[in-house]
Amino acid sequence: xxxxxxxxxxxxxxxxxxxxxxxxxxxxxxxxxxxxxxxxxxxxxxxxxxxxxxxxxxxxxxxxxxxxxxxxxxxxxxxxxxxxxxxxxxxxxxxxxxxxxxxxxxxxxxxxxxxxxxxxxxxxxxxxxxxxxxxxxxxxxxxxxxxxxxxxxxxxxxxxxxxxxxxxxxxxxxxxxxxxxxxxxxxxxxxxxxxxxxxxxxxxxxxxxxxxxxxxxxxxxxxxxxxxxxxxxxxxxxxxxxxxxxxxxxxxxxxxxxxxxxxx
Numbered sequence: 001x002x003x004x005x006x007x008x009x010x011x012x013x014x015x016x017x018x019x020x021x022x023x024x025x026x027x028x029x030x031x032x033x034x035x036x037x038x039x040x041x042x043x044x045x046x047x048x049x050x051x052x053x054x055x056x057x058x059x060x061x062x063x064x065x066x067x068x069x070x071x072x073x074x075x076x077x078x079x080x081x082x083x084x085x086x087x088x089x090x091x092x093x094x095x096x097x098x099x100x101x102x103x104x105x106x107x108x109x110x111x112x113x114x115x116x117x118x119x120x121x122x123x124x125x126x127x128x129x130x131x132x133x134x135x136x137x138x139x140x141x142x143x144x145x146x147x148x149x150x151x152x153x154x155x156x157x158x159x160x161x162x163x164x165x166x167x168x169x170x171x172x173x174x175x176x177x178x179x180x181x182x183x184x185x186x187x188x189x190x191x192x193x194x195x196x197x198x199x200x201x202x203x204x205x206x207x208x209x210x211x212x213x214x215x216x217x218x219x220x221x222x223x224x225x226x227x228x229x230x231x232x233x234x235x236x237x238x239x240x241x242x243x244x245x246x247x248x249x250x251x252x253x254x255x256x257x258x259x260x261x262x263x264x
Contacts, residue, residue, distance in 0.1 A: 001240055003232055003249035004052070004262050010197075010235050011048040017041045018065070022076075032077035032084075039069035039087045044197040046094075050258040051200060051251075066091040082109045086122040090203065093210055103129050110137065119144045121151045124160060125207050129214070134160075153178040153204050163212055171212060172222035178205045179225040179255050186255075187231055195233045202255040209256060226256045 018041050022034035046062040070084040070091070089102045103126035110123040120137040121144075127134035141160075144152040155177040162171035179202055185191040186199035193199045205226075212219045230253045237245045252261040 001234070001243050001247065001249075003251045006232060006234065006249055007048050007051050007262070009239075011045060011052065013236075014041050014044045014048070018045060028077040029079065032073040032080040035069045035073035035076060036080060036084060036087070039066050039073065039084070042066045042069060043087070043091075047197040047200045047258050051253070051260045052262060053259070060095055063091045063095045082106065082113060082118060085109070089122055089126070090207075093207065099126075099129070102126075107132055119152045121156070121204055121207070125211055128160075128163070128211060151203050153181045153202070155181065156204050156208075159205075159208050163208060163215075163217075166215065166217060168212075168217050168219055168222060171208075171217070172219055175205050175209060175219070175223050176225040178202065179223070179228070182255055183225075183228045183230075186228075195235065199230055200253055200255070200258040200260075206256055220256070223256070227252055227254050229253075 018038065020038070022031045022038075024031060026034075042062050042065040046059055046066070049059045049062060067088050070087040073080045073084040085102055085106050089099050089106065092099045092102065106122055106126045107130060110118070110120065110126075120140050123137050124134045124141055126132075127137070138157065138160075141152060142157050145154055145156050155174050159171060159174035159178060162174055182202040182205070185193055188194055209219055209223070229250050231248045231250055233248055234240060234243060234245065237243070254260070
């Protein structure tokens with residue numbers, strides 16, 4: 001078992017899960033939850049397709065399914081709207097599509113949001129993209145930054161400040177700090193993203209870099225900590241009893257793209 005075999009195994013498993021659809025006779029909230037779960041499945045498929053350097057057409061088709069499942073969740077139950085629109089925002093950003101309409105909806109919904117688990121990462125990014133006032137969300141943003149792993153990595157508030165000031169050098173240093181924090185969590189077996197698709201792409205740095213580039217900032221070339229060695233373990237040891245459960249497979253991952261050094 002090598003790292004390529006492991007990622008192909010994960011991809012095959014997720015593609016099987018992606019064939020299911022919600023039981024539409026269930027209450028709307030449960031249908032919405034199932035659609036959101038499917039959006040997460042397709043996100044995992046996209047990550048592993050990228051790690052394996054699969055064709056762009058296939059990856060774009062997967063992103064389209066994330067969009068489709070997330071919007072289906074919105075239609076099924078209104079309370080799922082904000083989280084689902086965040087998934088749409090990410091999928092369309094990765095696909096290099098315009099997200100202005102989604103950003104407007106996120107900002108509108110965020111103003112009345114009472115869900116303590118919303119990080120407001122996408123809210124702040126949407127506000128900055130639209131030229132809206134993002135400061136009402138900074139306290140909440142800062143609070144999330146101090147928690148154990150969330151999308152709001154340590155250094156996020158500082159990075160946003162440098163982004164607003166268009167300070168390329170300071171922003172690149174802040175992004176590097178965030179990427180190192182992500183790397184630490186990705187290899188921490190107590191972390192929510194450990195040994196999962198969540199380890200491959202660091203979403204907050206990705207979104208901030210994308211926004212900085214849309215502002216005309218030359219930021220990506222100044223970032224140095226995006227490529228790191230991720231120690232991947234077996235996702236299903238029971239399927240490979242002949243392999244030690246603590247078997248580790250090192251792989252170089254670019255946390256800003258989810259691309260790897262796997263030779264295909």
